[in-house]
Amino acid sequence: MEASATKTAMVPPGNALALGFTGTLGNIDSYISAVNRLPMLTHEEEMSLARRLRDQNDLGAAQGMVLSHLRLVVSIARGYLGYGLPHADLIQEGNIGLMKAVKRFDPDQGVRLVSYAMHWIKAEMHEYILKNWRLVKVATTKAQRKLFFNLRSHKVGLDSMTPAQVDALALVLNVKREEVVEMETRLSGRDIALEAPTDDEDDKFAPIAYLSSDRNEPTNVLEALQYDRLQSEGLSQALGKLDDRSRRIVESRWLANDDGSGATLHELAKEFGVSAERIRQIEVVALKKMKGTLTAFE
Template structure:
């Protein structure tokens, strides 16, 4: 265990730049004996020792790298696969029960694979290729069984029986996995890509929104702001009571719009008098706005 601590201090592990260097340093950390592992787990669970967590992680990085290599056929960056596996390892350490009669790596392998699976499903295609439990099972199993050409009826039946899914689900997943993402942009002439000839390239397509008129929208917004300012200035020429009548009758939200009778009760005047005040105020506002 002391050797692991020395490695952390002398390797500059946190400053590693290349993947090869990372793998080399990760493999240089010695594996723990069962006794050492139990000691570190006890420190973690009974004392919440962060140093113990660090040593547990470092001593198991080699296993994450080994598992991540099995997913290299998906065309995803190996560094990202390892990183996702490391997240799974850390989750496993936090969830491991010291009463389990197994080594940590036996428990962690499922968490490591789970995180890598999620990463693969999110990034293998632009659109997520599998969402349900059956689709996820099919995706990873068909990747192992897949060969050139499509499955025949007998092979579909065998796969469906082995995985406990329907034949239709097998056919649908096979179809999804046989498609490829297509770029919609032309590549520059000076870019040398070997895979270009195998892909369908399409010109960039711009869809016209015929319902939108930016000039009209901007003009409308400017007019609304102008009208709002004019109305605000015009209200200032009214006396306070007239202002309140106009605001409560016309400028508040519809569900708060007050009646002539309510205003009459509030001001102690007749509803007809409120109507007259409102009419006179509206005339003054019209003249002020049109001026």
């Protein structure tokens, strides 16, 4: 956290030094104390700096506007500490939003920078929280993101919400109760490590032990494709090279049912008016011929 705080506190020299802000603070508490001592701008000063930035691209004016509003970022970041993310990182992301706001601020719109900058500061913090709070994203659309933060602020305690609470919150947020239930389920979930703990206990299993699948392994995929090709094109070609009687015997004996329970030698012998031994001989010759065709087909 100290490294992040130092990075957050780094600002260009010049106006910052004149305001007593060294830019090389050692920890987050020192940084917060320093930015809270920076003087705030009057309305006239803010408008003057904003026009200098817009009309003359004066970076010194931009720096003055950013420095005077760093305390706003700290204040907003404090409201997001419940997500378990470093305070310094939240401030750093908020400072990025503040700089974007200063760059886009129009002094002729009739609003103060503090009102305009709040949107940009929160937007950067929200993006950071959604990317880092959970390995798997819990909110991907704009509506889901809004519901995510509203649900966190309205929900009381860690227990699951009752149906009445779900209905009441859905009414307050003007969303469907199914959406509230789904988002609460995402919030209550926890990330699980795929790897097992590094110990010598043999009775502990991690998800990676039973989630792995060889179905999409390249060798297995190629083998499956080859097998399907033999089952379709190869088998059809091999059967096509047999005479009608041999083909009838092979199909009746081996291809009539999936479980392999085909016709018996005696049943086929009766059908063709020959002995069962003759049927067996024809079958052996036919299968040998088919094997040669399939081998060449591969």
